[in-house]
Amino acid sequence: MNELSPANRTELDLRLAALPLDVAPPRDLWPGIAASIAAAGVRPATARWRRPLALAAGVAITAIAAALGWQAGRQSVTPLAATPVAGTATDRLVQASFAMPEGHEYRATRIALERSYRERLELLAPATRGRIEEDLAAIRQANADIRSALAADPQSAVLNRLLESTWQQEFDLYATVTRNTDPAVPRTRT
Template sequence: MSNKEFEQQLQRNLSALPDDIQPERDLWPGIEHALGQTPENSTQKRATGYWGMAAATATIGLMGWLGLSQLPVTSDAEQLAQVLSQQHQQQKQALLASFDGQPALTDNWQQQVDELDGAAAAIKQALKEDPNNPALLRMLQQVYQQQIDLIERVHAPTWQKI
């Protein structure tokens, strides 16, 4: 099929589509529910949103700092791993506190977090043996980010947001 034939076929198919598509169900009840939230409910969601923004800002700042700076060739890499671990623990605790009382989507999410903790411990052990390896530091940061993403997805999935 030539390019011209393809374009003609595409135009025919596009013109055959209806001009507007009606939703399969009435969407107004969901909109009314979202608009009719109580003030304390929206305040709680706003506070959760602030924690999420703070966590995202800290993560982006750390990623930018790691990406823009040259990784040191001395034992500062070990100190950087410690700082990275401390920041992650603070961020994780703040995130878990913000989701306190909210039901999780799965029952085994804590097991997944523990598995990621095990991966972080293995990377830290490898960093002790090879402290000047920037790939290991990036892997550690990625494991920490996966843990944060997991906690957020389990407690505040995107399909629940309007």
Template sequence: MTNRPLTCEQFDAALSDYLENALDPAERTALESHASTCDRCRALLAELSAIPTEAGALHDLEPSRDLWPAIAQRIAAPVVALPGAAARRERRPSVRPWYLTPASLAAAAAVLIAVTASVTALAIRTGRTSAPAGAVAANNPAPAAQPNDSQIDIPAPAPRVTNASATRPNAVPVQEVYAREIAELDSIVRDQRSHLDTSTVTVIEKNLHIINQAIAQSRAALARDPNSGFLHHQLNDALNQKISLLRTVALLPART
């Protein structure tokens, strides 16, 4: 950006950085100067500037784990022992398919609740802060929760300081969200493993190892080039693959 008056196109191009507080003082002045003389750009700036304020006025939404008892009750209802029912079940078991057993449904529901809740929370919070994921993660160099290091192995994300997220106390570290989701899924998978066939477990462990290697390689590369968006993307892809695999395992029927 130069000291010459901005065009509307240049204004549009710089607007995002302005709202993120990522422009230097001269650039900010040039952009504000243009807005003061251009009705269209002034209106646009006013409209976009109001969004964080309006969003900030919204109530915080916390995903509720209290949904679980009702869901568990509904899942469990068909197998509650009723007078006389036990004898009938001995003679004629439920027609519910084996892959829809209470255990598998419970696992599925738990996974969905856990993942959905956290993803929702992440969406709400990152939406409120409007900060890029990498930048948000970068300002929280020490993830608070890494409950299962053997499986998760998530070191601190590489620092990447931006003006936009430095002032946002509510920013949620993306890596922390990943760590939490993986930990929750991993606990389900640990319980599930004893019900799985050993050959299936072998396949799963081999592929988890492949993914963990990919995560480690991405992190090592990020440590050398912490500003690489491509490497952040690669890391997130690998983490998503891990979540996807753990979800798959969590939803497998028993005796497989």
């Protein structure tokens, strides 16, 4: 195999280093850019990958509220907003493990929570169950979209935070459904 001699390697490096990194375009391209921006109208307030997440969050609130409303009517369940978050072992584990989603503790917590969620979901009416499942799908889609965006920009702090927030939303959904369908927990009508 042929290789560059040290002298020629240095010569090649010098020639590459001598290239200017900035090369002015032969004409001013700003008018075309300005026209495109104007034609596109006002810039979206949020980037494309944020929309699914916002949607997921909105749907999550709606679905959980609907589930709790259903429960309130049938089982005298207190709505979520009026339910203090219990400092249970599960809650603490969720919070503690959240920062390490690839870790064993996260996976174990997620499996346990999802199993409990699935069992409790069966207690809900089909319509309510469907809405919550749609919500979970939206959160997971948001997670996939953000992962996709991170592939192109892995250092993005905002994307990483948003990715974390999807895990948190998924956990919150599991925990909320589980907590508020627990027959052992006494409920009071507000």
